[in-house]
Amino acid sequence: MKRFADLYTALDQTTKTTVKVDALTAYFHAAADADKLWCIALFTGRRPKRSVTTTLLRAWAAEQAGIPAWLFEECYPIVGDLAETIALVLPPNTQESDHSLSHWVTVVQGLRDQDEGARRDVILQAWDQLAPTERFLLNKLITGGFRIGVSAKLVTRALARATDQDEAALTHKLMGKWTPDDINFKSLVLADDPMADRSKPYPFYLAHGVEDVAALGDPADWMADWKWDGIRGQLILRDGLHYLWSRGEDLMTDRFPELAQLVDFVPDGTVIDGEVLAWQDGAPLSFNALQKRIGRKTVPKKLLAEAAVILKAYDLLEWQGEDIRARPHAVRRDLLSGLVAQLPETAPLKLSPSIGFDSWDALAGIRETARDHGTEGVMIKRADSPYLAGRKKGDWWKWKVDPLTIDAVLIYAQAGHGRRANLFTDYTFAVWNGNELTPFTKAYSGLTDAEFRQVTAWVKKNTLQKFGPVRSVPPEHVFEIAFEGIQASPRHKSGVALRFPRMLRWRQDKPVQEANTLDDLNALLETYG
């Protein structure tokens, strides 16, 4: 664990990408295969199955620290991370040990077969023989979520360097549902055939935002289609089975059972990139409708009828069992539209149509109508580009329509978690309803650190009342709130729910009386809801 702790420390002690990649590369050269495999797994979002509840961990930590349980609970939101809170409150370790990372994974996994008393003994014993950083990492193994400023991309780059192979090819190998329990380092990383696992998705190609489209050059070199507001999905049809992957590499197949029938219509050896959308009468339903489906592993019939989904297809990655990602975008689109044209009208797979345009101005005009089509803007893709892996600048651009905005009054503030623990960053906003202020949204992002500090200082001095962690403040500050969509919502006092609200700017120039009203909000609902 010391070697892994040293790696973690090196990664944590720098903000420079090159230093991080160097540290990872050195680790991949030096560590044992089993440890390397777990390191890759942890940094790409895989972890051992939860073997102890966090409730028990908290109780044991408070007990070892000699503090009451309520005090531990007060510390947790301020630290923002359970594994770290536990590591910080525990007394110093009294023993030493240096077992490997995979040893500790085995210990953690072994807990599942033991009773509570035995689990407690193992954990307390582990805490007492690990130094603070190792202890934090052990807690992370148990609680999950190794977000420590290292992306899967950096890990892949370092591993590609350490094993002397192409980064994109390695990215493909590391995709999918593998865990260190069912594969070893050699077959995952060193073997040549990523297709040995037939469910394995291709790495997603991600677009960058664009403002100045004229800078993209001759419009004739580019193609466009709508930017849909759903869930990015990759549909795989191989060996008579189908798999649906999310961008976050979640296997979503069972959540959207209506796509299963595609096995009957779409030829084997096909992989499609597209957007999962709730769809009705030839148009997308709001993201809210889709949201009801996201969290459910099994879908009740009623919901299936209310929010039936389709895959809106925009790219073809595999055709007749062949990886065609290197072929030009225009060619892949032609194959895709030919494929979709063969399908019956009722099939839950639709083509995301190409948008014809002969000038950037024309495309700008079309983009203005995005909301009428239930979309967020347009995607611009270079006609002769291959399908790349990850977020690469140059060939794919998203050109979103300007957000909707409203000027609102800050009425409650709450301290943030983790990175923002000692700042008030979570705000509730209201609009005027006659002489009353009606809360209608929360927002957490969009201000600079300096602005958050300024608001925090003001909140501390101007707190009217404390409700637990929430403070009410006098209605003095106006913020421009931007959002992507608006829906009627009987659950909210204001009667509306916003999609992706955030602060666009602090309107220090605007008197609080001039903030918008509930009528203004309802007018937006009328137009865009």
Added chain:
Amino acid sequence: MMQPLLTFTERGIYCAQGDFYIDPWKPVARALITHGHADHARRGMESYLATQAAAPVMQHRLGPDERIETVKYGETINMGGVQVSYHPAGHVTGSAQIRVEYGGEVWVASGDYKTVDDGLSEPFEPVKCHAFITESTFGLPVFKWTNQDVLRAQINDWWAKNAAEGRVSILSAYALGKAQRLLRALDGEIGPILTHGAIEATNAVLRGQGIALPDTMLVTAETTAKTHPTALVLATPSGMASPWAKKFGAASTAFASGWMALRGVRRRRGADRGFIMSDHADWTGLNDAIAATGAERVFVTHGYTDVFARYLSEQGYDARVVETDYTGESLDAPAEEAS
């Protein structure tokens, strides 16, 4: 019922019997000051009383026109029948806890304090009292300070590694207290120590009162990464965030603060390193200091007041929160630099 010896008013901590205030935040006739940080020593008082060691920096910050009288540690002054004395708080040079006694009742206002001997400030002395006024900037059990020797080694190792790679090290710290404490900890063999103007001005004042500090060099227009590639630059938090720091090129940056104990805060600052160093007491320090006073009543003035007061109450103290304008250790815009 008799009025308490000290009361908490909208101007500050007040002693009616002696007719004086301790660390007031609004203008008063007579201000007893624990230490020179701007949230404790404010402009506009008719008269100030501070320790001899605290007075020079206060005069520098408040301006030459303010009238500052001085007192020695341990010396007793009679003010309207109230016995007043100053005792080391270990926070910064000259910082004091102010003890007041009347009719056999003893109160101590501790201002800001730490119990660890930092090698620069006069070490904290526990003072027995009936009622103790405490801060709680780091009053949570997640705050436990790094051992001084380990800390010194961490900072010097970081600097030496950067120097070996030809990279300037920029370390951010408060102009008064933390900066000088760091100066004492730095290993001058590694390279030259450069300072931001606000820090160098405070250094000059402290050197003037006989406090030995290693040689430092003020950063000027001519000082760059090229002229001093192995330097350590001591900057104020605001200096570090400004274009001023840019001329040191691809420097390695670090903060020295108690807040660096939290990974999230460290990451939000976007610095390469965070050294856990504070001039305030950690969880253990606060609890030990309070226990050592033997006080029954404890007033918690700033920091994690609600949580800390609740914990103290469960430990059997008569503890309560009082609202003040003190800020404790902030990572951002420390009030002291405004002056």
